[in-house]
Amino acid sequence: MTLFTTEPAVLVLEDGTRHVGRAYGARGTTLGEVVFATGMTGYQETLTDPSYAGQIVLQTAPHIGNTGMNDEDPESRRIWVSGYIVRDPSRVVSNWRADESLDEALVSDGVVGISGIDTRAVTRRIRSEGSMRGGIFSGEAAALDPDEQLRIVREAPPMAGRNLSAEVSVAVAEVTPATGERVGALAVLDLGVKQATVDNLAARGFDVHVLPQAVTIDEIRAIDPVAVFYSNGPGDPAASDDHVDLLRGVLDDGLPFFGICFGNQLLGRALGLGTYKLPFGHRGINQPVLDKATGRVEITAHNHGFAVDAPLEGTFDSPHGYGKVEVSHVGLNDNVVEGLRALDIPAFSVQYHPEAAAGPHDANYLFDRFRDLVVATLEKKNA
Numbered sequence: 001m002t003l004f005t006t007e008p009a010v011l012v013l014e015d016g017t018r019h020v021g022r023a024y025g026a027r028g029t030t031l032g033e034v035v036f037a038t039g040m041t042g043y044q045e046t047l048t049d050p051s052y053a054g055q056i057v058l059q060t061a062p063h064i065g066n067t068g069m070n071d072e073d074p075e076s077r078r079i080w081v082s083g084y085i086v087r088d089p090s091r092v093v094s095n096w097r098a099d100e101s102l103d104e105a106l107v108s109d110g111v112v113g114i115s116g117i118d119t120r121a122v123t124r125r126i127r128s129e130g131s132m133r134g135g136i137f138s139g140e141a142a143a144l145d146p147d148e149q150l151r152i153v154r155e156a157p158p159m160a161g162r163n164l165s166a167e168v169s170v171a172v173a174e175v176t177p178a179t180g181e182r183v184g185a186l187a188v189l190d191l192g193v194k195q196a197t198v199d200n201l202a203a204r205g206f207d208v209h210v211l212p213q214a215v216t217i218d219e220i221r222a223i224d225p226v227a228v229f230y231s232n233g234p235g236d237p238a239a240s241d242d243h244v245d246l247l248r249g250v251l252d253d254g255l256p257f258f259g260i261c262f263g264n265q266l267l268g269r270a271l272g273l274g275t276y277k278l279p280f281g282h283r284g285i286n287q288p289v290l291d292k293a294t295g296r297v298e299i300t301a302h303n304h305g306f307a308v309d310a311p312l313e314g315t316f317d318s319p320h321g322y323g324k325v326e327v328s329h330v331g332l333n334d335n336v337v338e339g340l341r342a343l344d345i346p347a348f349s350v351q352y353h354p355e356a357a358a359g360p361h362d363a364n365y366l367f368d369r370f371r372d373l374v375v376a377t378l379e380k381k382n383a
Contacts, residue, residue: 007022007023007027007138007139007142008020008021008022008023008138008142009021009022009023009024009113009114009115009136009137009138009142010114010136010137010138010142010149011034011085011114011117011122011134011135011136012134012135012136012137012146012149012150012153013034013122013125013132013133013134013153014132014133014134014150014153014154015125015129015132016150017122017125018146019114019117019118019121019122020117021114021115021116021117022114022115022116023113023114023115023138023139023142024084024086024089024103024106024113024114024115024138025084025103025106025107025111025112025113026106026107026109026110026111026112026113027112027138027139027140027141028110028112028138028139028141029112029135029136029137029138029141029152030056030082030083030111030112030135030136031056031082031083031133031134031135031152031153031156032054032055032056032081032082032083032133032134032135032156033054033055033056033131033132033133033134033158033159033305034055034056034058034085034122034126034131034132034133034134035055035056035057035058035126035131035280035281035283035305036057036058036059036060036119036122036123036126036280036283037057037058037059037060037283037284037303038060038061038283038284038285038286039059039061039284039285039286039301039358040061040285040286041061041285041358041359042285042357042358042359043059043064043065043102044067044069044070044073044074044358045073045074045075045194045196045357045358046059046081046303046358047079047080047081047084047105047111048073048074048075048076048078048079048080049075049076049080049192049194049232049303050075050076050080050168050192050193050194050232050233050234051080051192051232051233051234051261051262051303051304052080052081052082052234052303053080053081053082053164053167053168053192053234053235054082054159054162054164054234054235055081055082055159055234056081056082056083056084056085056134056135056136057081057083057084057085057283058085058086058119058122058123058126059084059085059086059087059119060119060120060123060284062087062088062119063087063088063090064086064087064088064089064090064102065086065089065090065093065101065102065103066090066092066093066094066095067093067094067095067097067098068093068094068095068097068098068099068100068101068102069098069099069100069101069102069104069105070095070097070098070099071099072097073357074195075194075195075196075357076168076192076193076194076195078109079105079106079109079111080168080192080234081111082111083111083112083113083114083134083135083136084106084111084112084113084114085113085114085115085117085119085122085136086113086114086115086119087115087116087117087118087119088115088116089102089103089115090102112136112138113136113138114136114138126280127280130279130280131159131279131280131281131305133153133154133156133158134153135149135152135153135156137149159235159236159277159305160236160238160277161236161238161239162234162235162236162239163235163236163239163240164192164233164234164235165191165192165213165233165234165235165240165243166213166214167234168190168191168192168233168234169190169191169192169212169213169214169233170190170210170211170212171212172212173209173210173211173212174209174210175207175208175209175210176198176199176202176207176208176210177202177207177208178202178204178205178206178207178208179199179202179203180202180203180204180205181205182205182206182207183204183205183206183226183371183374183375183378184205184206184207184224184225184226184227184374184378185206185207185209185223185224185225185226186201186206186207186208186209186225186226186227186228186229187209187211187215187220187223187225187227187228187229188201188208188209188210188211188228188229188230188231189211189213189215189228189229189230189231189243189246189263190210190211190212190213190231191213191230191231191232191233191243191262191263192231192232192233192234192262193210193231193232193233194231194232194353194355194357195357196355196356196357197231197232197260197355198210199355200354200355200364200367201229201367203367204367204368204370204371205371206226206227206371209223209225213233213243214242215246216246217246217249217250217253220246220250221253225255226255226256226374226377226378227255227256227257227258227370227373227374227377228247228250228255228256228257229257229258229259229263229370230243230247230257230258230259230260230262230263230266230267230349231259231260231261231262231263232260232261232262232263232303232353233261233262233263234262235262236275236277236306237262237265237266237268237269237275237306238269238275238306240262240266240269243266244266244269244270247266247267247270248270248320251270251322251345251347254345254346254377255346256346256347256370256373256374256377257346257347257348257349258347258348258349258366258370258373259349259350260349260350260351260352260353260354260355261303261304261350261351261352261353262304263349264308264338264339264340264349264350264351265304265306265307265308265351267340267347267348267349268308268309268310268337268340268349270320270322271318271319271320271322271325271340271342272318272319272320272321272322273308273309273310273319274308274309275306275307275308275309276306276307276309277305277306278304278305278306278307278336280305281303281304281305281306282302282303282304282331282333282336282351282352283302283303283304284301284302285299285300285301285302285356285358285359285360286299286360287299287300287301287302287331287333287352288300288331288332288333289329289330289331289332289338289339289352289363290329290330290331290332291328291329291339292326292327292328292329292330293328297332298360298362298363299360299362300338300352300353300354300356300360300362300363301352301353301356301358301359301360302351302352302353303353304351304352307336307337307351308337308340308351309337310325310327310337310340311327312327312330312335312337313327314326315343318342322342322344322345322347323342323343323344323345324342324343324344325340325341325342325343326340326341326343327339327340327341328340328341328348328350329350329351329352331351336351337351338350338351338352339351346373346374346376346377348369348370348373350363350366354366354367355367
């Protein structure tokens, strides 16, 4: 089957909206929360980001797939999106690094997709109505009665309340030795960690211990870490009570902490703050964020549908007794909290992705900031 196939596929949203296009990738039925990603490049990094588990991703860029897929750039061990929506898939692969086409990779990983639909119309629908459940039906499933397709979509679980960490986390610990001047062992809770994050942490001198999401505080203490890191990941932070309790144990031990994306939301909860679901989230590599400490505006990579509820101005007391806290970064599109900094304990987090393998790299300095925090804490401890 080629990209010129006339085999039909249909995208059905839970509000009854239907878009008929062509089958792309694997054939069958897939369900998930339909979201849009605004990056013009980096579709391989998007597809292999575990944070997209449970989501059907629509690319707003119209032409996707022209550089194919390679074995060097994956952010994890597989494609994680539940489904994939593109307007115009590339007919040929035009890159010397490509090992296979995007269509072939989707088929290999069993990802059902759809092409040839008006992605702009779907994006505008989500922007006005909010992210919603959807389904892609191709192959024999495309011929199902429309009412039956809609019933299937509406019976799918919503993203709110879902805990997906166990689906994306490693089963056993994996260790990447430091490549920079060694600082010590770093405990990384794998909630959907990306390879670029591991590489950046190792380059800052950490022996990176990627740990299963069900790890206990005693198992973390057993590796004698100099710090703890919480990764990005999918799901609702309000459904991750165990990870919040674990993080409070880390903070109580006085260990330096850095969290990104999901890790930022969990730090917020550990400090005693609430979280909430955004109407359509932030996904893409072109999101403007203000660093309040420097006044600098950074263009950053995002992938989150939830956010922390905290006052944007001034400092406030942690409801759970961890001292003063401030919002360190703010999203300029909609004033969403994009970073937290504890002032009385060595902990901070950001809502976006400083590793950003597909770019941009404005926020990469945060890994240096984390290393500096750990080194300063160790020096104070050993003084």
